[in-house]
Every structure is written in structure tokens, then in C-alpha cells.
Amino acid sequence: MTNSFDSFQKRRLRSSYASVIISIAIVLFMIGVLGLILLKSTKVANHFKEEVVMSLYLNDEISEAQIETFREELLKKPYTKEIYFISKDEAAKTYSRDIGEDYLQFLGTNPLKNGIDLYLKADFVTPEKMQELQQEFQKNAFIFDVSYHKPLVEQLTKNIQRISFWLLIISGFFAVISIILINSSIRLSIYSKRFNIKTMQMVGATKRFIRRPFIWQSMQLGFVGAFIALIGLAFVVYYVDEYIPSLELLKDYFSLLYLALGILVSAFIITWVSTYFATQRFLNLQTNELYY
Known part of the structure; x- marks a missing residue:
């Protein structure tokens, strides 16, 4: 028992x-x-933040040497993750491929600009910081215009x-x-x-x-x-x-x-x-x- x-x-x-x-x-x-x-x-x-791109469109007057100098300066910035240079000819080919026809035959000239796609580090992808960067770039004599998807960044x-x-x-x-x-x-x-x-x-x-x-x-x-x-x-x-x-x-x-x-x-x-x-x-x- x-x-x-x-x-x-x-x-x-x-x-x-x-x-x-x-x-x-x-x-x-x-x-x-x-x-x-x-x-x-x-x-x-x-x-996801680092997939957001800020496009810098360059003035036609600047030389290739100046573009290269500008690219090197960008690479040294604390906010830069990656940059890609896109020439106006490459941009024209991409745009023609997207719309399915060669629009340059109608226009005769290429209205597009040389550009740099700037990918920022995650800490700098906020509405406030990207707005500050946009204002800073717009003061640069090399840059014609700055563009990024503001609603996407805010959302x-x-x-x-x-x-x-x-x-x-x-x-x-x-x-x-x-x-x-x-x-x-x-x-x-x-x-x-x-x-x-x-x-x-x-x-x-x-x-x-x-x-x-x-x-x-x-x-x-x-x-x-x-x-x-x-x-x-x-x-x-x-x-x-x-x-x-x-x-x-x-x-x-x-x-x-x-x-x-x-x-x-x-x-x-x-x-x-x-x-x-x-x-x-x-x-x-x-x-x-x-x-x-």
C-alpha cells in the first residue's frame, strides 16, 4: 500500500x-x-527607408570633371548610403522604352537632365531631414532641381x-x-x-x-x-x-x-x-x- x-x-x-x-x-x-x-x-x-530615392537633376553647363567631383563629395557625406549617376542619354533610353516609342525623333533634342539617384541612410529618411537636404541641395549651383516622393516618406x-x-x-x-x-x-x-x-x-x-x-x-x-x-x-x-x-x-x-x-x-x-x-x-x- x-x-x-x-x-x-x-x-x-x-x-x-x-x-x-x-x-x-x-x-x-x-x-x-x-x-x-x-x-x-x-x-x-x-x-524600406533605404529604398527611398532622392533624385538630383544637374545643370547642363557643368562638366564631367565637376560631376565626378560632386559625386565624390556626396559619397563622403554622413547621410549617403549609395549613389547612382544616370546620364541624360540613359534616362532618354529608359523613358523611350517605358512609353514604347522614341520621343526624341519628334522633339529633336533631349530635354532630360543628367541626374544622380541618392539613397540615404535610414536615420535621414524622415520628412524633416529630407526637407532640410532638399533645401540644401537647391542652393547648390550644380543642381537644377531636387525630387523625392514626399507622401511616401511621410506615410x-x-x-x-x-x-x-x-x-x-x-x-x-x-x-x-x-x-x-x-x-x-x-x-x-x-x-x-x-x-x-x-x-x-x-x-x-x-x-x-x-x-x-x-x-x-x-x-x-x-x-x-x-x-x-x-x-x-x-x-x-x-x-x-x-x-x-x-x-x-x-x-x-x-x-x-x-x-x-x-x-x-x-x-x-x-x-x-x-x-x-x-x-x-x-x-x-x-x-x-x-x-x-
Whole structure:
């Protein structure tokens, strides 16, 4: 009879540990995926920003040497990511191909200008900074006109700000949910040992002495759950990198390292805090309150 009861208790204990590990793993996996999105949202936003082009149309009077000097100066600017020179002849060929006929035969001359397509670094792709750059370029004697898609820049900036705001809200929500779920699982695990806690307390054990093995055990379960979460996250990173290679997830070692450390630290903090307050609650209960 005793052996059957002991076996039942061991199965119950293993089941309790398994539920704690699974809860921790699922929650930390969700936190990891969200953290991955947050880390990469900046890269994705920068990718779209750096696709915006500012076209600089040059005066006909400037020489090829002056154009080359101007290009070299642009490359040294802190806002420049890439530049491409487009001659008026190349622009005419492209335009003729787009409209399906050679319009130069009708006009006799090429009205287009030599131009430079300037791609800015992401930090400079905002309505305010691009407006400042446009005003600066318009003062340059080499430049005939400056053009860029203002509505696109404004809409892109608003959308990125809106998405960043909601990502922060969702991150906070998941953080609270994760703490509640892990805390509940640990409390249920400790609840089954509440009589042992009270017995140890009655024979003179200090609260710190009683609490220590529970905290250590919960932290071990937390790290097992974190390890499982990291394995799941590794599969996600691998498959996302396969289907969206432009994100370069597997090459971004520092972000992945920070993410892994964040999950491990989260497991440590959440399990430690949850176990501390769970054991504290049962330590403060009276003996007759243990049955409720």
C-alpha cells in the first residue's frame, strides 16, 4: 500500500514538474519570437527607408570633371548610403522604352537632365531631414532641381511609428501574461508541498532555509524550459532565414546572442521572483489555513 502511494506521489510530482517546464517553455518561446520581431523590426524598417530615392537633376553647363567631383563629395557625406549617376542619354533610353516609342525623333533634342539617384541612410529618411537636404541641395549651383516622393516618406514614417508603438504594447502585454502563467504553474507546484513547508517551519527551520531548495529547484526547471524554448526558437530562425534571406537572421550573431541571453535571464528572474513570493505566502499561513 505504501509503495503504491509513493509511486502515485512520484508520478504526481513528475507531472507537476512537467507542467511547470512546459508552461515556462511555451511562454519563453513566445517571448523569444516577440523579441526576435522587435530586434528585426528596426532592420526591416531601415530596409524600406533605404529604398527611398532622392533624385538630383544637374545643370547642363557643368562638366564631367565637376560631376565626378560632386559625386565624390556626396559619397563622403554622413547621410549617403549609395549613389547612382544616370546620364541624360540613359534616362532618354529608359523613358523611350517605358512609353514604347522614341520621343526624341519628334522633339529633336533631349530635354532630360543628367541626374544622380541618392539613397540615404535610414536615420535621414524622415520628412524633416529630407526637407532640410532638399533645401540644401537647391542652393547648390550644380543642381537644377531636387525630387523625392514626399507622401511616401511621410506615410512610411507614420506607419513605422505606429507599428513600433503597437509592438511595445504587445510586448508589455505578453510580459505580464508570461509572468502570470509561470507564477501560477510554480504556485501549483509549491502548493502540493505546503504541509512539508509548514512541518519544517514548526521544527525550527528558518524561512530562508526552507525557501532556498524551492528557489533552486524552480530555477532548474526554468532553465530546462528556457533550453526547450531556445530549441524551438532555433527552428523558427532557421526556417525564417530560409524563406526570407534578406533579413540575414543567421548572420546576425549579436542579436541572436542577446536574444538567447534575454530568454535565460528572463527564466532566472521570473522563476526566482515567482518562487520567492509563492513560498512566502505558504510560510505566512497558519496551520489551519493550509486546508483551504
